[in-house]
Amino acid sequence: MNDTPDRVAVPCPSCSPDLETAHEVLSAGGGQLTVRCTECDHVHKVQPETAETVERQVVVSQDGDSFSTTVSVPAEERVRVGEEFIVETEEAIMQVRITDLETGEETRASTADAGDVETFWTRAVDNVSVKVTLHPREGDPDDTRSLTAYVPGDFEFTIGERMTLGEDEFEVTDIHVRETAIDRYPFQKLGDEGDTVEAKDIKRVYGYEEGTTRAWSAW
Numbered sequence: 741m742n743d744t745p746d747r748v749a750v751p752c753p754s755c756s757p758d759l760e761t762a763h764e765v766l767s768a769g770g771g772q773l774t775v776r777c778t779e780c781d782h783v784h785k786v787q788p789e790t791a792e793t794v795e796r797q798v799v800v801s802q803d804g805d806s807f808s809t810t811v812s813v814p815a816e817e818r819v820r821v822g823e824e825f826i827v828e829t830e831e832a833i834m835q836v837r838i839t840d841l842e843t844g845e846e847t848r849a850s851t852a853d854a855g856d857v858e859t860f861w862t863r864a865v866d867n868v869s870v871k872v873t874l875h876p877r878e879g880d881p882d883d884t885r886s887l888t889a890y891v892p893g894d895f896e897f898t899i900g901e902r903m904t905l906g907e908d909e910f911e912v913t914d915i916h917v918r919e920t921a922i923d924r925y926p927f928q929k930l931g932d933e934g935d936t937v938e939a940k941d942i943k944r945v946y947g948y949e950e951g952t953t954r955a956w957s958a959w
Contacts, residue, residue, distance in 0.1 A: 748775060754782035792816070794855050798827055800836055802864040815855030822920045824865060835893070836862035837940065839920055863920075865893040865940035872945045874910050893940035900933040902950070910947035918943045 749760040755777060763775035763786075772785045792815045799808050809829050813819070824837045840861035841849045849857075872887045889905055897903075902911050914931045921941035922928050930937060 747778075748773065748786070748788070750775065750786045752777040752780065752782055753784055755780040792855075796854065796857055796860060798836070798860045798862055800827060800834070800862050800864055801839075802834075802867075803869050811860065813854040815853065817854045818851065819854050819857065819860075820851040822923065827862070834864050835866040837865045837920060839863050867891070868893050868940050870897070870939050870942050870945055872905065872910070872947065874908065874947055874949050875913075877948045877950050889939075889945075891939045893938065895939040896936050897939065897942060897945055899931060899935040903947075908949065910949050912945060912947045914946040916943040916946075917941055 746765055748763050748765060750763055751757050751759060752761050752763070755761070756779065762778045764778060766774045766776055766783065768774070768788075771787070773788050774783065774785050776783045793812045794815045795810050795812050797808055798811050799806055807829075809827055811825070811827060819838065819841065821838050821840060824835055827834055827836050838860055841852050841857050842859040842861060843849045843852055843856050844858065868891065870889045870891060872889055874885050874887065875881065876883045887905055887908060897912055897915055899912055899915065902909065914929060915935065915937045917925050917928050917930065917937060918941055919928070924941060925937065
């Protein structure tokens with residue numbers, strides 16, 4: 741949630757000692773920035789302004805369980821549902837995705853300044869569970885079954901791919917994408933041959949039970 745800026749507006753001791761001009765940031769270290777004036781190319785060091793930071797509650801959900809921790813973030817940083825960041829606790833370091841921003845009592849927002857957020861609601865996305873619904877290729881359609889796959893968040897499911905989950909073999913036919921990830925895909929429900937979705941973006945996978953050509957890769 742925090743990066744060194746590419747440009748800063750500061751006075752230039754060579755060509756503009758009294759007025760701020762645009763400077764390119766060359767490097768950062770030792771609490772200072774090395775910058776180059778875009779007007780005269782003079783290189784010098786400046787003390788960066790310290791952004792006000794706030795500590796906010798983070799609720800992390802994973803496989804039906806949840807826990808709370810805190811995160812420090814610049815107060816003026818714009819945050820959005822769907823963004824990801826790292827949460828560090830005594831037990832683990834995990835990557836999470838924002839699913840909701842609580843800005844007040846019973847008030848939620850899809851985007852806000854971090855200083856206006858009271859609680860970040862998130863979901864762990866480094867390791868995830870994916871719901872899989874399997875339809876029989878032949879026989880009684882009421883024999884549809886549901887399974888759960890535990891995989892890394894960046895594990896990919898592809899329409900038309902044959903996979904194995906334990907003793908179950910199936911072909912992926914449809915994938916439903918989570919609402920927090922629909923900006924990454926053309927549709928919320930994908931069903932065209934070759935469409936690929938990362939596990940952390942999946943709400944549910946659908947498939948037909950049959951033979952397989954690829955082994956399952958679980959964590």
